Amino acid sequence: MSTSTLQQAPTPATQAQRRVVHRTLGRGHGPITRLMSPGDLGQYLKPFVFLDIFDMDRRGPPGPRMPIHPHSGIATVTVLTQGALNFEDPDAGTGTLGYGGVEWMRASAGVWHGQETSPADVPRIQGFQLWVALPPELENAQPQSRYIEARDMRRAGPAHVIVGEYEGVRSPVPAWDGLNYLLVTLRAGEAWTYQPPAGHTVGWLAMASGTLDAGTALTGGEMAVFEPGEQPIALANSGDEDAVFVLGSAVPHAHELHLGNYSVHTSAQALAAGERRIGELYEKMQAAGDRRTASGAIPVYR
Template sequence: MSSTSSRRIGRIVRGMATSDGGGVKLNRVIGGHDLPMLDPFLLLDEFRSDIPGDYLAGFPEHPHRGFETVTYMLAGHMQHGDNKGNTGDLGPGSVQWMTAGRGIVHSEMPQQEDGLMWGFQLWVNLPAKDKMTAPRYQEFAASEIPQVALAGGGSVKVIAGTFDGVSGPVSGVATQPSYYDVLLPAGATLSLNLPAEHHAFIYVYQNVLSVVDGPQERPVQRGELAALTQGEAIAVGARGEEVRFIVVAGQPLNEPVARYGPFVMNTAEEVQQAFVDYQQGLF
């Protein structure tokens, strides 16, 4: 691998504390002031709390149009329901990939009264040609997500895309995403190959990851997102202690984005139409 094909860190972003849904406290990393989007990714939230008041109100019924929502649980228990008849029981290690398409109304509500609730929600844009497609729902239990053991210790859970010849269960997504959950023990290193033209990021959710950035290594702290430059591979390592992080990549759409609340379209007129359609019960 030549140095010209190596990915580097484009920028490092820390999330901002906010709340959403019924008042669930979370860390917004993509979709805030510092990083409004990373095409095709519109939003990344990490929710993590063992204080019931931070999450019990959940995400009551609300609409979406024009993009996909991805919920990945690390701990806790959420229940999904929508107006297309889909129901989901999201436990630790499970993932839900919901294509809102032309319109869906759904809720995600905690199924616990105490304990740790921890996970991520990612919003993935849809290309203009697919924004009014029929809604689609994919859900996979932890047991359905393949885990690849690494030679130097640690593991990679493959939610979407392919790692070391192993493909994740999520399929049929327009942006051809990769979504990995990686565990590296202290002293381990890993070279991650991603489609060269895809936009990609690393988000560290436990301890500190060391990322090779050209001639040097840069630390990425817990709660920080490293947006990567385009290229073929990125080299990372765990120096002092075990580290856990997600790696996400997808095909950029390079299309205009008009977004307001739960609707993401290409023009302001399309967003206005989404409000009209929702108010008229057409979702």
């Protein structure tokens, strides 16, 4: 079992801690900033292979929506740090995702998605979308989707346990063992230490807002990669506002990444099967016609 501490100071500078070995502000394109891709940091942090932070001011004219696009071989995890999204799905019902809620989509053999949620009546929507490479036994399995509202998610100290198990608290997301993904807010003056479970030698975090002392100063929009190991990750809010961030740790993914345009697989054969299925789904989706719901969402096609 892993353990953590939450306290008022001292800061991490006084504790033995895991070192930050890489920092990035990513590459921005409109309201989306790409912090990690399968061809760069994803090679070192796998099974975590992709991370976007999105930040949309909805007080002006609406911008273009994400186009419908395919995936296979991965799971996508979407969490919000500000604002809310509505979902409407024939298999999942309707509801609203805010801070602490999650959209989990295990694309596996293949899906088309991109407009399965619609913005709630809020001035700003900010959050993260993460891709996780699947193990071989799941990468061409039947896809699954889950929308879990914040009231049904579980917490361990300052962390919502989005994926995995931490301090005996297990997320309701139906993921495989060996990875944790947490959404954390530290108030001004608070310090917290994350002790990774055994075998979780991959570790990173990404800041939504505020400032953190992680042995080096981190600010909103920044991603930090920790040195490999199982040592604790000591963090402290070093500013006057809340520090909001996501943190991931995992057992390393033991397979090469075979990349398609929207797919990540463990072998060329698995990638070919996923892309073939994506093509088949596209034909069926086109034949199905307009699938838009009353709220304007278009459910995941799988």
